[in-house]
Structure formats: C-alpha cells, structure tokens
Amino acid sequence: MSGQRLTVPEPKIELYTDGFEAASDLGRTTDGKKLSDLVEKIEEPMVIAVDAPWGAGKSVFLKCWVGAHVRDNGGSANTVYFDAFKEDYLDDPLVSLVRTVSKRIEGLTP
Structure with missing residues (x-):
C-alpha cells in the first residue's frame, strides 16, 4: 500500500441546490457565509479561485457553497x-x- 492515499469518498452534491448539509459541515457554513458576504459586496464581475493542498476539501466546499449562497445566504450574485x-x-x-x-x-x- 506504499504511496497510496486513503480518502473519504466525495459526497453526492446537487450543484446549485444542496448546501452545506449535503456534506459534513466541518464548520464550513460560517466560511460560506463570509464568502457570500464578500461576493455580494463587489459590484463588478469577478473570478474566485480557492487554493489549498490536494484533499483539503476545496471542491466539496465550493459545490456546497454555490447552493447555499442563494438558498441560505440570500445571495443575489449568480455563481458558476x-x-x-x-x-x-x-x-x-x-x-x-x-x-x-x-x-x-x-x-x-x-
């Protein structure tokens, strides 16, 4: 098993629908709210890149966030x-x- 990583399977998340409840929250709801607050304050189009080491949960966080942004945080900014x-x-x-x-x-x- 040398050189192999043990990973937890990624949860099934319905983009733009599911929020942080779709995955173990791990305190990410608060981070999602902060990101939504930032996105809503900026008036010009923007691109957001999330950078962290492999396996840190970037994909799961963003998949949950795009759903929670409108549903839970009242976000009006469109996300892709x-x-x-x-x-x-x-x-x-x-x-x-x-x-x-x-x-x-x-x-x-x-």
Whole structure:
C-alpha cells in the first residue's frame, strides 16, 4: 500500500441546490457565509479561485457553497461552478468554460 492515499469518498452534491448539509459541515457554513458576504459586496464581475493542498476539501466546499449562497445566504450574485480537472480533456479550456457558463445562464433564465 506504499504511496497510496486513503480518502473519504466525495459526497453526492446537487450543484446549485444542496448546501452545506449535503456534506459534513466541518464548520464550513460560517466560511460560506463570509464568502457570500464578500461576493455580494463587489459590484463588478469577478473570478474566485480557492487554493489549498490536494484533499483539503476545496471542491466539496465550493459545490456546497454555490447552493447555499442563494438558498441560505440570500445571495443575489449568480455563481458558476467550473471543475477544471473534470473538464481537462480539450486542448483549449476556454471551450469548456464557455459551455459551462452558457449552461448556467440557461438554467437561470425563467
């Protein structure tokens, strides 16, 4: 077993719907609220990157946050979750990014 990591399976999270209850909270609800407060105060479009070591829970946090942002925190700012590793199959990542943003915009329109 040398060189192998033991990891906990990632919980099933419905993007833009589930909040922090979808995963063990681990105190992340407070961090999510702080991030929502920041996002709501900035008026210009922005990109947020979360940086931490592998396995620190970045993906789970952001998947939970995009759901909790509107549902629990009353956020009005639109969010787009983009998983760069999942979409890393094309030479030009812009194609995947534009597709993801387009799908999100379509989901927001009534």
